[in-house]
Amino acid sequence: MTKKTLDITPNLEPLFGTRDENLRLMEDMLHVRIDLQxxxxxxxxxxxxxxxxxxxxADYEALRKAGGCPQNGELNGMLRLVVADPAVSLRSVAESGKQRSAGIKRMVQPRSLNQRRYVEAIEQMDMVFGIGPAGTGKTYLAVAMAAAALLAKKAGRIVLVRPAVEAGERLGFLPGSLQEKVDPYLRPLYDALYDLLEPEKVDRMLEKNIIEVAPLAFMRGRTLNDAFVIMDEAQNTTSEQMKMFLTRLGNNSKAVITGDVTQIDLPNPRKSGLIEAMSVLEGVDGIGFVHFESGDVVRHQLVQRIIQAYDNFGRQQPELPLRMGESEGKGASKPQ
Structure with a gap:
């Protein structure tokens, strides 16, 4: 164990984070002790x-002088990548984020190792599955990568798809046209778009169908060429729907499929198309799978604890057998 004094200037104080959280992160992950003088x-x-x-x-000071100084949660996420991998530097992480974010309002910056693997898989492969709990950035990062690809002319359009499973026959009780009925189920995708791009630009692209947001049912029979296609909430697809969607991919297209297998709204959760695809497509060349964990949650810190608590609770519960006279997928009670 050795000691070293590092001179600092007031300009470096943002590096410490709120209540010195970034210094604590370095202490915990790098096994050092940092005392402020x-x-x-x-x-x-x-x-x-x-x-x-x-x-x-030194990297933070260089970024500050170059005018590209990250702060707050973005900086904390970058530091998590840096302390987890000796081969990664703060400057290299910042530079890769800038390259991915050309033209959009926010930097496409992974905040965990799994998010980094996810972003790199999207860059390198034509089809990627992002699977994990809520709040891990699966959908947001996919939409951000799609927006960056569109602005860089690597894709001619964006197609955002989501199954409206919760609707069923209840769509008829909602006012408006069919598109207006399903829009509430697609709202998270709109939110991500408006957060990443100027609202006027999003509206123009939606009007011209450069960006298309549609329920999964609208995909049947189509071939999606020169497109960046994202399917959100894929755990709510049936096996048939999943196969139908995956075979829509056309020339010069890329697909990202996101879902959380712990939040299945199908009548029989065991028939989820996402769960089947995980088994059927594992090992297929050109398809990547990235699994997120509770530690990848980038929402309020309580969300991470809540997910972990439910995981622990679920592991302690024995699976209930089917009641007498019930067959699998028919009449079985849905787990809560």
């Missing part, structure tokens, strides 16, 4: 880890 920090640990802390400070 008036115009310096004292770092205690192994020479290799002290050098990594020093590099983070």
């Amino acid at each position: 008036s115009d310096a920090v004292l770092v205690e640990g192994s020479p290799q880890n002290i050098a990594r802390v020093e590099r983070i400070f």
